[in-house]
Amino acid sequence: MGMVTAIIQFAQICRAVGIPVSPVEVIDAVGQMECIDLSEEKQFKTVLKANFIKNHYDQDTFEGLYDFFFHRLPGMRRSKRTPAAREDLLNLIDDPGEGSSGREDFQALMDLLAHDPVSYLDLLLKMQSAELDIPEVDMSRFSASGEGTFSLASRNRMQARLREFLSKNFPSGDESLRFYLQEYLLDTLPEGAQKGDGDDSHPDLPAYFQPGVARPGPANLGEVPFQHLTAAEARAVHDIISRLAGKYKDRIIRRYSRSKKGAVDIQRTIRKSAQYEGMPMKLAWRRRLPQKPKIVALCDVSYSVWAAVPFMLNILYSLQDCFRQVKSFVFIARVAAVSDIFAHHETMAAIDQVMDSYQLQYPRSAVYGDEKDKYPGDQDPEISDYGTAFAQFMENFSEVLDHRTTLIILGDGRSNFLAPKADILGKIREKCRRVVWLNPEPEPLWGDGDSEMSAYRPYLQELRPCGNLRELAAFVSDLFSILLYSDVHK
Amino acid sequence: MDFHSIEETLEKLKQNNYISSLEIATLVFLAGATGKPLLIEGPAGVGKTELAKTVARALGRELIRLQCYEGIDEAKAIYEWEYAKQLLYTQMLKEKIHGIIDAEDTLPTAVKKISAQENAFFSEHFIQPRPLLKAITSPEPVVLLIDEVDKSDPEFEAFLLELLSDYQISIPELGTIRAKHIPFVALTSNSSREMSDTLKRRCLYLYIDNPSPEREREIVALKFPGIEARFLEKIVTVVTDIRSLDLKKKPCISETLDWTRSLLALQVTDIPLDLIIRTLNVLCKHRSDLDTVKDHLLAKEGLSNPHHDKITA
Numbered sequence: 001m002g003m004v005t006a007i008i009q010f011a012q013i014c015r016a017v018g019i020p021v022s023p024v025e026v027i028d029a030v031g032q033m034e035c036i037d038l039s040e041e042k043q044f045k046t047v048l049k050a051n052f053i054k055n056h057y058d059q060d061t062f063e064g065l066y067d068f069f070f071h072r073l074p075g076m077r078r079s080k081r082t083p084a085a086r087e088d089l090l091n092l093i094d095d096p097g098e099g100s101s102g103r104e105d106f107q108a109l110m111d112l113l114a115h116d117p118v119s120y121l122d123l124l125l126k127m128q129s130a131e132l133d134i135p136e137v138d139m140s141r142f143s144a145s146g147e148g149t150f151s152l153a154s155r156n157r158m159q160a161r162l163r164e165f166l167s168k169n170f171p172s173g174d175e176s177l178r179f180y181l182q183e184y185l186l187d188t189l190p191e192g193a194q195k196g197d198g199d200d201s202h203p204d205l206p207a208y209f210q211p212g213v214a215r216p217g218p219a220n221l222g223e224v225p226f227q228h229l230t231a232a233e234a235r236a237v238h239d240i241i242s243r244l245a246g247k248y249k250d251r252i253i254r255r256y257s258r259s260k261k262g263a264v265d266i267q268r269t270i271r272k273s274a275q276y277e278g279m280p281m282k283l284a285w286r287r288r289l290p291q292k293p294k295i296v297a298l299c300d301v302s303y304s305v306w307a308a309v310p311f312m313l314n315i316l317y318s319l320q321d322c323f324r325q326v327k328s329f330v331f332i333a334r335v336a337a338v339s340d341i342f343a344h345h346e347t348m349a350a351i352d353q354v355m356d357s358y359q360l361q362y363p364r365s366a367v368y369g370d371e372k373d374k375y376p377g378d379q380d381p382e383i384s385d386y387g388t389a390f391a392q393f394m395e396n397f398s399e400v401l402d403h404r405t406t407l408i409i410l411g412d413g414r415s416n417f418l419a420p421k422a423d424i425l426g427k428i429r430e431k432c433r434r435v436v437w438l439n440p441e442p443e444p445l446w447g448d449g450d451s452e453m454s455a456y457r458p459y460l461q462e463l464r465p466c467g468n469l470r471e472l473a474a475f476v477s478d479l480f481s482i483l484l485y486s487d488v489h490k
Numbered sequence: 491m492d493f494h495s496i497e498e499t500l501e502k503l504k505q506n507n508y509i510s511s512l513e514i515a516t517l518v519f520l521a522g523a524t525g526k527p528l529l530i531e532g533p534a535g536v537g538k539t540e541l542a543k544t545v546a547r548a549l550g551r552e553l554i555r556l557q558c559y560e561g562i563d564e565a566k567a568i569y570e571w572e573y574a575k576q577l578l579y580t581q582m583l584k585e586k587i588h589g590i591i592d593a594e595d596t597l598p599t600a601v602k603k604i605s606a607q608e609n610a611f612f613s614e615h616f617i618q619p620r621p622l623l624k625a626i627t628s629p630e631p632v633v634l635l636i637d638e639v640d641k642s643d644p645e646f647e648a649f650l651l652e653l654l655s656d657y658q659i660s661i662p663e664l665g666t667i668r669a670k671h672i673p674f675v676a677l678t679s680n681s682s683r684e685m686s687d688t689l690k691r692r693c694l695y696l697y698i699d700n701p702s703p704e705r706e707r708e709i710v711a712l713k714f715p716g717i718e719a720r721f722l723e724k725i726v727t728v729v730t731d732i733r734s735l736d737l738k739k740k741p742c743i744s745e746t747l748d749w750t751r752s753l754l755a756l757q758v759t760d761i762p763l764d765l766i767i768r769t770l771n772v773l774c775k776h777r778s779d780l781d782t783v784k785d786h787l788l789a790k791e792g793l794s795n796p797h798h799d800k801i802t803a
Contacts, residue, residue: 035523046516054690056697246684250644275574
């Protein structure tokens with residue numbers, strides 16, 4: 001196989017795992033190959049890395065992919081990618097124990113799978129389509145209807161093998177894995193699947209996974225309630241959040257730099273005009289220091305709300321440059337300050353640690369995902385008690401509030417029929433600039449049952465739903481208008 | 491002068507007191523050979539700026555440096571019209587201007603006459619070139635260092651794009667100015683802000699991480715010739731150990747060098763624990779980091795930190 005084809009396929013694999021490699025970068029890399037000594041693999045690798053990887057946190061992924069693609073993938077070792085090589089790959093899946101290096105290759109696949117099944121299946125998918133789309137010397141020997149594309153039989157065989165492989169290795173019905181498997185089968189092998197099965201339904205698929213029906217894929221991630229996200233999706237959402245935060249940060253900083261200009265500074269303008277014969281050619285402005293707001297976050301971390309907490313904290317701390325200060329507290333019934341943890345650790349690690357160190361019944365998986373969801377139920381001795389939490393917050397931590405502080409409360413306001421003590425929230429309200437409440441429950445449920453939202457509502461400047469990514473993003477997008485411009489009624 | 495091979499690049503960088511890895515040398519060579527800018531990222535103090543300076547020295551080129559900051563704009567980075575000079579010239583040339591329009595009877599014809607002379611005032615003569623324009627118009631090839639590009643605003647990145655992809659700058663009054671020589675461009679970033687994909691796409695990307703103990707030993711030995719091997723070994727071991735901790739800001743190579751310098755100034759031959767702790771401020775620049783490192787070092791010696799309670803509380 002030509003080097004160019006290999007580079008193109010490698011680029012496609014990079015894209016499949018989410019590293020954006022643009023065509024220009026591929027062209028650049030190929031062009032630069034002329035400048036280096038191709039017999040030195042290190043140089044080859046360096047050129048690929050310098051062109052494909054533009055974020056240092058993608059470097060490890062690159063190392064893994066590079067090793068996998070250029071060293072371990074059977075087709076690459078024989079420096080050709082033919083239907084036979086594809087067959088090898090399938091054999092590998094089919095029977096990992098066989099062959100001298102089969103074990104090792106299988107391990108590589110398993111590593112990838114264990115790390116992130118989605119990307120692996122995606123990778124298979126992309127490799128498949130890469131082979132079909134890119135004209136390459138080896139492929140030209142086969143006619144379009146011949147071995148270059150899948151025959152019906154091989155499609156069905158492959159489908160069966162993948163199913164078997166997955167049921168053997170992942171007996172528990174992992175939804176996201178199955179979803180991607182099905183997506184793979186449906187997208188890659190549409191004809192085979194349909195003709196082979198006789199009808200176009202798949203018995204073990206929920207209705208919305210059927211072809212033609214909009215599926216809750218990545219495009220719809222914004223609508224999935226936080227507590228229904230699978231581990232892989234949660235990771236994707238965190239990813240989106242950090243991108244969003246980057247975008248808002250830029251926007252907010254621009255707003256600050258615009259608002260830096262104050263009124264005309266007459267003295268300096270006159271002084272400056274001296275060099276232009278007393279004409280005020282250049283106006284001098286008073287510099288105004290931006291009044292960055294302070295944020296205090298108070299998060300309910302009881303079972304009913306926990307799913308939303310990491311996402312909220314992630315976005316607040318990703319944006320902390322834009323604030324004068326971010327402080328955070330968590331509570332079920334007792335309030336605990338967690339700002340210190342954030343001061344000492346990277347945001348995601350801190351979120352993990354908050355959940356760990358306070359031994360809240362919170363599965364790690366919701367942050368990073370090891371798929372082991374725990375259900376707290378009776379292990380959790382504490383039930384959320386908003387009234388007590390507010391009273392305690394007021395008593396112990398009220399000094400963090402001042403006239404520039406915005407208090408953001410994240411919770412469902414379900415106080416288990418304990419006293420809501422809304423008047424304390426009123427006192428808190430008087431000590432700070434404004435209180436914003438984010439509620440992960442859908443709006444119709446507010447005030448229903450033990451939800452005390454109606455009691456708290458009078459003391460809030462803003463009350464918003466925040467149950468999924470779309471709502472959270474909408475809130476953040478408005479956050480600065482709320483912070484900078486909303487009126488203070490006292 | 492240019493680099494001709496990767497080996498030569500490696501050698502030349504070393505001659506100029508920069509110990510580079512093969513990866514760094516490959517990319518420096520490629521950037522020179524293909525005329526693509528080199529985007530260097532990495533923690534503070536790993537020698538990003540130093541690399542650009544060394545390349546300038548190795549190539550015998552002038553280094554033009556643009557230090558970015560929040561709020562930097564075209565006028566500070568590319569060019570600015572010298573209004574004062576223009577005004578001064580208008581004053582001095584008053585007579586001449588009168589001479590030109592004296593013969594005209596009507597205002598429109600006078601305006602026409604004057605506008606024909608406009609070019610005299612919007613010419614390169616009245617432009618104050620800033621680093622980017624300087625780098626492009628320089629008669630000799632230069633090394634252009636755009637330092638801490640992540641500190642600049644997103645708008646500024648857009649100005650850079652034209653420069654970095656086509657090596658040209660558009661000045662509305664003058665037209666497009668093309669580079670006489672393509673400069674060697676190095677951009678450094680501490681990733682305090684993610685650079686846009688469009689900018690990244692135009693660059694070769696180099697991430698410099700803290701050096702391995704072997705490379706660090708080499709670097710320290712290069713900067714302090716004649717340093718005793720056992721002493722050097724101890725320094726590198728301690729720094730590597732500290733770096734392995736979960737710190738807010740890990741000590742970087744320039745801090746290792748500072749520390750070595752301090753130790754040499756103290757004229758010690760051995761580094762006992764209490765000396766490490768006393769000089770720790772050179773390596774760690776955060777209070778919490780200082781505490782973490784102290785705890786760690788004392789725990790290793792089997793001692794406990796008297797201030798320990800304060801931290802865990």
